[in-house]
Amino acid sequence: MSAEDRVLVVGAGPVGAVLALALRQAGIPVVLIEKLAQPEHDCRAASCHPPTIAMLERLGLLEAGLDQGLVSPAFHYLDRITGKLVGRFDLEAMREPPAHAYVLQWEQWKIAETVLARLENDEGAEILMGRSLEGFTQDDGGVTIQIRCEQGEQTELRGRYLVGCDGGRSTVRKIAGVDFEGFTWPERFIKIDTRQDFSALGAHISNRNYFSAPNDWMNVFKARGEDGEGMWRAVSPAPLDQTDEEVTAPEAVEARLQRFCPRPEPYDVVTTAIYRVHQRVAATFNLGRVLLAGDAAHVNNPVGGMGMNGGIHDAVNLADKLAMIWFDGADADALLDRYTRQRRKAQIDGVQAQSIANKQLLDEQDPAARAIKLDGIRKAAADPVLHDAFIRRACMIDSFAAAEATL
Incomplete structure (x- = not known):
């Protein structure tokens, strides 16, 4: 490859x-x-989500995803206070279901490893693992970057474009000086991975579950895990008055899980982690020949499982536009400005708004307002029109279509 006919992508996660x-x-x-x-x-x-699954199919990845992942056509809302199911939403039961009427639970590291394996023998793809970005400069003809290997040796690479897919703490975004607008939630979130099969507790538990309770909500989702036998992930807020050590202590983790899903035996907890959660969107996703995608461009709370989807949507949208610039002589500035408009709209009007609303629904503090919200879930689950509209919002169908239509 010559220095002028390639794209430099920093970050080999799923995006x-x-x-x-x-x-x-x-x-x-x-x-x-x-x-x-x-x-x-x-x-x-x-x-x-369904729009993402369609992209995976287009890229030839869906067969691997179905083999390595888990098909989840329905998701449940539950009231932790009463322990009762509030509403069930089934994509297969929609009056006009999407082509892929399910959510595919396919872990991000499996997606990344599947793609890397396919690129390994591609002469047009060079994969440099164990290298960190040190800096870059851009000019009218391209971008020159400095990278450092684990042994400390620094080298330079040049390409026509640089795309930062390097996460929420993106080095590309920081060096470019792009503002990361938004806020950080005051509470920390705790993530718990367990092999316990929650669905064995009863039909009220599906592969995707949202438990509502003031200051004590929880998301519980199932994935295949490394051995394919199943791994459940639970996410909930940590008390503000407790230290990280207190929150992640084995007895506290066990009490948390038992509070939501009581069982006679203790839970088989594999890992725990505690972290801060942000709602932020980059001021622009394109700055000359430097571009942003995925968490480098936007981050959100995990309620609804939208973050990785938005990043994959960025990636496919951007690849299509770069191909038009590359081969069709399209106006690069105009097309990449449109990339920013489309993908910021998808975030601000879609992912950010919906993920914030999802968290507020589960975390509602006022008893009267909470009762109204739970009743809204019941009505939506029972009414075919409301049921389908709820799914289209929750599964990014409407917001994706609106963003793609943006000029």
């Missing part, structure tokens, strides 16, 4: 990997740069 694959399928050479030696195995993002 960077999918972007690299989409670029290669369009015929664009790519260099994929990742600071880790290999993808980190962590049961974090694992939900692929």
